[in-house]
Amino acid sequence: MLAVPVQMGRTFVYKLCITRTTIMETLKTMVSVGEATPVSQDVLLPVYCKSAPESEISFLPAGGTVTIDGFEGNLIDPAELEPGMHEAAYQYSNTFGCLVEEAFMFEIGHQLDLNLADNSSFCMSDSLLYPASSAEGGIWILDGQEAPELPIDLQSLSSGNHELSYVKTEDYPWLKTIDQHWEPVPLSPQWAINSGSTIWQSFTPSVDGYINRFDFGVYTTSLINCDFALYEGTGTEGNLIYSQSTTTGPHSIIDVRPFYFPEYQILLRQDSVYTFAFSVGSVSSLFAYAHFDTPYTRGTSSYSTPNTEVSIRFQEVINPLIPCSADTVTAHFQVVEDFIVDLGPDLIVNPGATVTLDAGNAGNSYLWSTGETSQTIEVDLNSDEQIWVEVFNEAGCSGSDTLEIQLITNLTDVVSTSASLDLYPNPAEGSVFIRSNFEINELNLFDVSGKLVVVKMLKNSADTPFELNTEALGAGVYFIEAIGKNATRTARLIIK
Numbered sequence: 001m002l003a004v005p006v007q008m009g010r011t012f013v014y015k016l017c018i019t020r021t022t023i024m025e026t027l028k029t030m031v032s033v034g035e036a037t038p039v040s041q042d043v044l045l046p047v048y049c050k051s052a053p054e055s056e057i058s059f060l061p062a063g064g065t066v067t068i069d070g071f072e073g074n075l076i077d078p079a080e081l082e083p084g085m086h087e088a089a090y091q092y093s094n095t096f097g098c099l100v101e102e103a104f105m106f107e108i109g110h111q112l113d114l115n116l117a118d119n120s121s122f123c124m125s126d127s128l129l130y131p132a133s134s135a136e137g138g139i140w141i142l143d144g145q146e147a148p149e150l151p152i153d154l155q156s157l158s159s160g161n162h163e164l165s166y167v168k169t170e171d172y173p174w175l176k177t178i179d180q181h182w183e184p185v186p187l188s189p190q191w192a193i194n195s196g197s198t199i200w201q202s203f204t205p206s207v208d209g210y211i212n213r214f215d216f217g218v219y220t221t222s223l224i225n226c227d228f229a230l231y232e233g234t235g236t237e238g239n240l241i242y243s244q245s246t247t248t249g250p251h252s253i254i255d256v257r258p259f260y261f262p263e264y265q266i267l268l269r270q271d272s273v274y275t276f277a278f279s280v281g282s283v284s285s286l287f288a289y290a291h292f293d294t295p296y297t298r299g300t301s302s303y304s305t306p307n308t309e310v311s312i313r314f315q316e317v318i319n320p321l322i323p324c325s326a327d328t329v330t331a332h333f334q335v336v337e338d339f340i341v342d343l344g345p346d347l348i349v350n351p352g353a354t355v356t357l358d359a360g361n362a363g364n365s366y367l368w369s370t371g372e373t374s375q376t377i378e379v380d381l382n383s384d385e386q387i388w389v390e391v392f393n394e395a396g397c398s399g400s401d402t403l404e405i406q407l408i409t410n411l412t413d414v415v416s417t418s419a420s421l422d423l424y425p426n427p428a429e430g431s432v433f434i435r436s437n438f439e440i441n442e443l444n445l446f447d448v449s450g451k452l453v454v455v456k457m458l459k460n461s462a463d464t465p466f467e468l469n470t471e472a473l474g475a476g477v478y479f480i481e482a483i484g485k486n487a488t489r490t491a492r493l494i495i496k
Contacts, residue, residue: 001270004135006473008390010471011086012340014074015238018397022230023449024162024248030398032086033332034318035096035098035414036062036098036099036100036266037092037094037098038061038100039060039061039064039090039098039100039102040102041057041059041060041088041090042057042058042059042060042061043056043057043058043175043176043327044057044058044059044088044104044105044194045106045172045173045174045175045319046067046078046104046106046173046264047107047108047109047171047172047173048078048108048109048110048172048202049078049170049324050079050083050108050109050324051324051325052077052078052079052172052174052324052328052333054075054076054077054079054463055075055076055175056075056076057074057076058074058089059090059104061092061094061101061382062090062294063198064090064091064092064093065091065092065459066088066089066090066091067086067088067089068086068088068089069081069087069099070087070089070360072221073417076088076106076252078109078223079155080107080330081108082101082108082169083108084107084108084327085107086105086106086107086108087103087105087108088103088104088105088378089101089102089103089104089105090102092446099250099270107127109172111135112133112138112166112327112328112329113134113329113332114131114132114133114164114166114329115131115133115247115256116129116131116331116333117331118330118331118332119331119332119333119334120333120334121156121333121334121335121336121394121397122329122333122334122336123157123335123338123397124154124157124337124338125334125338126154126158126334127153127154127155127352128152128153129149129152129154129333130150130151130152130224130403130470131149131150131151131152131164131166133166133168133236133265134170134331135327137168137170138166138167138168138169139166139167139168140164140165140166140353141164141166141167141260142163142164142285143162143163143164144163145427147164147184147472152164152290153238153241154335157335157396159270159335159337159373160334160335161333161334162332162333162334162335163330163331163332163333164330164331164332164333164386165328165329165330165331166327166329166330166428167327167328168230168259168327168328169200169327170323170324171208171266171321171322171323171324172322172329172357173209173210173319173320173322174320174321175315175319175323176211176212176316176318176319176476177209177317177318177319177320178315178316179205179206179209179299179316179317179318179320179476180203180204180205180206180254180295180296180299180314180315181315181316182295182313182314182315183256183289183313183315184289184290184291184293184311184313185291185293185294188287188412190219190287190288191288191289191290191303191312192286192287192288193218193278193280193283193286193287193288194283195280195282196280196281196282196283197279197280197281198219198277198278198279198382199278199281199288199301199302199303199312200231200235200236200275200276200277200278200302201216201275201276201294201300201301201302201311201312201314202233202234202273202274202275202297202299202300202302203219203267203273203274203275203276203314203316204271204273204274204298204299205270205271205272205298205316205318206270206271207269207270207318207320207321208264208267208270208320208321209267209268209319209320209321210266210267210268210321211230211261211262211266211268211289211316211317211318211319212260212261212263212317212318212319212321213258213259213261213314213317213319214230214258214259214261214276214314214315215226215227215256215257215258215259215314215316216249216256216257216259216276216278216312216313216314217256217257217288217289217290217312217314217319218257218278218286218287218288219247219251219254219286219287219288219289219290219315220248220249220250220251220283220287221250221285222250222281222283222284222285224249224280224281224286225234225245225246225247225280225281226245226246226248226278226279226280226281226449227232227241227243227244227245227278228243228244228246228259228276228277228278228279229241229243229244229247229276229277229279230239230242230243230266230274230275230277230430231274231275231277231314232272232273232274232275232301233274233275234271234273234275234299235302236277238329241260241266241274242262242266244259245286246259251324252311254289256314256315256393258385260274261280263319264319265322268318269371270291270398271328272383273299273405274313275299276316279412282481287305288312288313289313289314290303290310290311290312291311292309292310292311295309295310295311296311296314298399299311320474320475322447324465332388336393336397337390337397338399339361339364339391339392339397339398340360340361341360341361341389341390341391341399341400342357342360342400342438343357343359343387343401343402343403344357344391344403344475345405346403346404346405346477347403347404347405347406347408347477348405348408348477348479348492349381349405349407349408350405350406350407350408351381351382351383351407352380352381353381354361354378354380354381355378355379355381355405356376356377356378356379357376357377357378357379357387357389357390357403358375358376359375359389359401360391361373361375361391361399364387364391364392364393365391365393366389366390366391367387367389367390367392367393368387368388368389369387369388369389369462370387372496374406380403380407381407382407383407384406385405385408386402386403386404386405387402387405388400388401388402389401389402408479408490410457419436419437419438419484419487419488419489420436420437420491421434421435421436421480421482421490421491422435422436422495423493426492426494427494427495427496428470428493428494428495428496429470429495429496430469430470430471431467431468431469431470431471432467432468432470432493432495433465433466433467433468433484434460434465434466434467434468434480435464435466435489436460436462436463436482436484436489437462437463437467437487438481438482438485438487438489439459439461439462439484439485440458440459440460440462440466440482440484441457441458441459441483441484441485442454442455442456442457442458442482442483443455443458443466443468443480443482444479444480444481444483445468445473445478445479445481445493446478446479446480446481447476447479449476449479453473453478454468454473456468468480470495473495474495475491475495475496476494476495477493477494478492478493478495479491479492480492480493
């Protein structure tokens with residue numbers, strides 16, 4: 001077994017000598033030892049909005065295998081992926097058979113949701129509605145108008161159907177795009193760059209986005225050390241955004257040289273001015289491709305003078321922020337008026353009486369204290385009772401009422417079988433006429449509690465109407481007791 005030391009990051013070629021002692025013959029062969037090649041993402045965005053189109057991703061070096069969430073393929077279709085984090089893996093094998101696999105994460109933007117189920121119903125008595133969404137920063141639209149504030153006051157809405165929407169537009173970085181570009185025609189003019197000097201070109205992005213690289217028109221026949229920087233505004237007096245030391249050259253062809261920025265970190269704003277600056281130390285031969293014919297119109301350069309506008313060849317490559325189509329989620333809901341349940345005034349009745357009670361509010365659900373579930377019930381009364389009903393609907397809105405029923409036990413209600421007592425009008429308002437088929441000597445008026453409220457001594461002939469003024473009495477149920485020489489009779493009176 002042969003052990004060969006390997007230094008990471010390098011490839012070695014070894015000469016392997018084998019000597020066969022029997023015939024003293026030496027065999028020689030060459031052995032190459034390598035390591036796995038590092039891989040990196042080439043085109044893979046950190047975030048894709050849900051409404052973005054299908055796009056291809058790639059990695060370096062090319063020629064490997066791409067999988068997305070474990071499935072082979074290099075196309076990301078946000079519409080087919082769930083919101084949240086996903087994995088793009090790249091597997092690459094180099095010429096030595098060394099295999100490497102790296103995983104890169106990306107995100108599919110959140111899909112909007114509401115904590116309000118469609119076609120929900122609410123009672124006005126619920127008072128406030130607290131809608132919420134998983135994504136912040138959007139606006140609420142209630143019945144076509146922007147909701148002034150949350151929560152929503154249900155009591156300020158009319159009963160019936162309403163529509164609530166949440167709308168949110170988000171910007172996500174998109175694929176590398178050449179945003180600004182200028183080159184002189186012809187390319188031949190070369191402007192010398194002296195040792196220890198700085199040249200710069202200002203530019204104005206046409207979209208919001210993250211700068212990816214700035215390609216600058218410089219040329220040298222040797223390897224040189226240089227610095228590049230990005231400033232706000234025109235020239236190098238503005239706020240320094242980024243700077244880095246690097247090398248460039250030697251260059252064999254006339255072209256722009258790429259200077260890279262950290263991906264998705266430096267956000268440039270549309271129609272704002274920025275300056276790219278290039279600085280060198282000691283150089284012997286370094287030139288810039290610049291010209292004054294048809295110069296770049298959205299910026300200037302360090303070569304410009306008050307009388308002559310000069311531009312340096314460049315192109316700005318950006319990951320633009322693309323507004324995703326506005327995501328909207330809508331829910332419909334109904335506001336239901338509160339129930340008004342009225343079983344009428346409490347009753348004082350004779351034992352054995354049958355009364356019909358109606359809870360109203362047709363078309364809803366009912367529960368009576370008797371266990372019945374219909375809108376109306378009939379009750380046979382043989383004792384004092386308290387009867388209640390609750391009315392409710394599918395939305396959970398409800399209303400109730402309780403009726404007190406008292407049997408007559410404290411008034412004399414037994415007279416001769418032929419005695420009669422009539423009251424009209426009944427219910428009465430202002431006055432009531434009383435007529436009997438017997439002579440009335442005393443007239444007593446009781447309220448529902450049995451309290452005597454009116455006493456009149458009189459001598460009213462049989463079948464002669466007697467008018468009783470009721471204006472001083474409150475609305476409610478009363479009982480009139482007419483007492484004669486040979487008869488006593490009681491009748492119920494309702495006063496409006």
